[in-house]
Amino acid sequence: MLRISGVDLAAAACINGVVGSFPTVNAREPEQLDAWLTEIAERCARAERPTAPVCPNVLMRTDPDKLDADVDVLVRHKVEMVLASVGSPEKYVQRLHDAGCFVLADVASMRHAERALESGVDGLVLLSAGAGGQTGWANGMSFVRAVRRIYDGPLVLAGGISDGHALLAARLLGCELGLMGTRFIATQEALADPAYKTMLIDSSIDDILLTRGISGIDANFLRPSIVACGLDPEVVSQPVSKEKSRELFSAYAGQMRGPKRWVDLWSAGHTVSAVGRVCSVAELVDELEDEYRAAKAAGRALLAE
């Protein structure tokens, strides 16, 4: 997650058996990305039990030179998995495959899914309605079943995975994995401002505002963070052009005046209702595992009725 996931969050996830991810743009320079991957590998090597792979996330619509340099670093580190988002990964698929990398692409529509499959990716992340960050619009259940009609490879559901029960539901629907963001912002290892973590605890689904007025693309933001910046959520949710939204809200500090998206205006998904405390990644993963097991037991009881 942009400005949230760094070495600590990704490494803690992998060490606790959960694929850890971070956008490569969170590392300002390719040298920093190189250092992060080395650090994550070293922490995993010191772990006392088997670890999950790290899955760096490449944002296809970023500075092309930085993107090329980042992909070079990923290939050099022979990362096992990459998640490509916001745009087609076509340009890099062959190169990553040659390095033995498993390539996932996130998609928000059937057309995106078909195009991503044509580009040769190994699996799809289905970005569904209510996801944190730049969200999809399709209902998660329908989207999984629609894609399953055209594709029998690996699928990951993103959006709506509030807890272990929802994770099992995603698997029952036909996904191999679930992708969770918001729940992991409220961990000690996340780079988020402590006030952001507190706001997640205090917020519910009703506090999530879907708007393209902030980032120029449909994204879910926390209403209280919009109000805290002195803005009116009703005004912010009015449709504006990409150019206008860029003018109003910049992504990086110091670039423009006014509140900055992702920095002052905070994002979360519908899963925010499941955030009850700030804890370590290890505690969160334990909780998810307990819930997943409880959901399985409930499922068995249901089937036996």
Ligand SMILES: Cc1cc2nc3c(=O)[nH]c(=O)nc-3n(C[C@H](O)[C@H](O)[C@H](O)COP(=O)(O)O)c2cc1C
């Ligand atoms: C603050 C924030 C930043 C995000 N940044 C990224 C990103 O940089 N790249 C990406 O592919 N997805 C990003 N996402 C989306 C997540 O990968 C994931 O799809 C989403 O969080 C799933 O929904 P959930 O938050 O309800 O679990 C972000 C989400 C949030 C909340």
